[in-house]
Structure formats: C-alpha cells, structure tokens
Amino acid sequence: MPTPTPTPPLAAHAPARARWVPCDRACYLTLHWPVADSPQARGIGLVPACLPRLPQPPHRLLAVCNEEGLRALVQAHMQRLRRTPLFARAGRCFDCVAQRVADFVVEACGGPLYYSERHSRLQAGAGMPLLLDEEGREVWLVQLWHAFDDAGFPASVRADFWNWAEPLSIYLLAPQARRADLTRYAYDTVRSWFSPGPAATGARHLEANP
Numbered sequence: 001m002p003t004p005t006p007t008p009p010l011a012a013h014a015p016a017r018a019r020w021v022p023c024d025r026a027c028y029l030t031l032h033w034p035v036a037d038s039p040q041a042r043g044i045g046l047v048p049a050c051l052p053r054l055p056q057p058p059h060r061l062l063a064v065c066n067e068e069g070l071r072a073l074v075q076a077h078m079q080r081l082r083r084t085p086l087f088a089r090a091g092r093c094f095d096c097v098a099q100r101v102a103d104f105v106v107e108a109c110g111g112p113l114y115y116s117e118r119h120s121r122l123q124a125g126a127g128m129p130l131l132l133d134e135e136g137r138e139v140w141l142v143q144l145w146h147a148f149d150d151a152g153f154p155a156s157v158r159a160d161f162w163n164w165a166e167p168l169s170i171y172l173l174a175p176q177a178r179r180a181d182l183t184r185y186a187y188d189t190v191r192s193w194f195s196p197g198p199a200a201t202g203a204r205h206l207e208a209n210p
Contacts, residue, residue, distance in 0.1 A: 076150035
C-alpha cells in the first residue's frame with residue numbers, strides 16, 4: 001500500500017484568513033450623501049480641500065483602552081448613528097460598514113493593520129465609508145460625544161480621541177461641503193455645553209437627538 005503524501009505545511013508568510021465575511025460591495029449605494037441631493041450641488045466641480053492637519057492619534061489610546069475598548073466606542077457611536085438619517089438606507093450593509101470603521105480606528109490608533117489588510121481591495125472606498133454635509137458632521141460629532149458615556153470610555157483619554165476625531169470629521173465632508181471657515185469644536189468647549197446644569201448658549205450649534 002503506497003505511503004500517502006503528507007500535506008505540505010502552509011507557507012510562513014501566508015496571510016491569516018479573515019474571521020468575518022466582508023460585504024462584496026463598496027456600500028456607496030447604502031449611504032446617504034445629503035449634499036448630492038440638493039439642486040445647488042448638482043453640476044458643481046470639486047472645490048479646494050480646505051482640510052486641516054490631521055494629527056496622529058496618541059498611542060496611549062490603545063494602551064489605555066485596548067482594542068476592545070476602541071471597538072466598543074465605535075459600536076456605541078455607530079448604533080447611535082444608525083438611528084439618524086445618515087444611515088437611514090444602510091440596511092443589511094450596516095454591520096459591514098461598522099466593521100470597516102472599527103478596523104480603521106484600531107489601525108489608526110496603532111493597532112494591527114486590520115483596515116489595510118481586510119479592506120484594501122475596496123480602493124474606490126479607500127477612506128471612511130461616509131460623506132457628510134455640514135449638518136451631518138454636527139450629528140456625527142454629537143453622537144460621538146454621547147457614545148463616550150455609552151461605551152464607558154475612559155475620561156482620561158476622551159480629549160485625546162476627540163482631538164483626532166474632530167478634524168477627521170472634516171475629512172468626512174463631501175467635497176462641496178468643505179470650506180475654510182467651518183466651525184471647529186474644541187473638546188473643552190463642547191464639554192462645557194454638556195456639563196450638568198443648564199445648557200450653554202453655544203450648544204445650539206451642535207444639536208442632535210441623544
């Protein structure tokens with residue numbers, strides 16, 4: 001009886017298989033782009049980016065929160081956004097998008113290269129899978145603020161995360177919505193609006209349903 005040929009071991013450099021089954025679409029059709037729906041936006045070419053410098057998230061975010069804490073924050077944020085018009089048409093692709101966002105955040109904060117390795121094939125959607133108008137950006141930011149509490153995110157690093165996410169929100173704007181004079185939302189300013197007691201007058205600039 002012939003000796004069976006042993007199965008060769010996997011090459012040491014072979015990439016590990018993903019632990020989840022990704023959506024095979026870029027998910028653009030499931031996401032809302034409010035600016036594109038306005039008559040004024042049709043036919044307008046791309047404007048100068050007007051983008052601020054995007055700082056690197058401090059690596060202490062990963063050290064303090066671990067990957068699980070960062071993913072918990074993203075999950076809390078995404079669940080809040082799911083109840084807003086921004087994801088009204090996400091449907092069954094919502095979990096796919098939420099996974100992509102979590103992978104992006106973990107990698108950006110110094111974690112494993114999940115986003116680069118799992119989503120590099122979606123070159124058409126190389127950035128975050130959402131384009132906002134100015135009002136949508138405020139919704140995105142205020143829901144992130146409330147998500148800090150939802151996820152029990154450590155108070156010691158909330159400013160660190162906000163100081164990265166707030167300029168990132170400008171990168172999420174549709175090109176037609178980018179302007180040099182966009183309102184910026186400093187961490188200490190927003191914190192004063194949401195402190196216990198009567199809301200400050202400035203809070204009206206950053207309103208959304210909690």
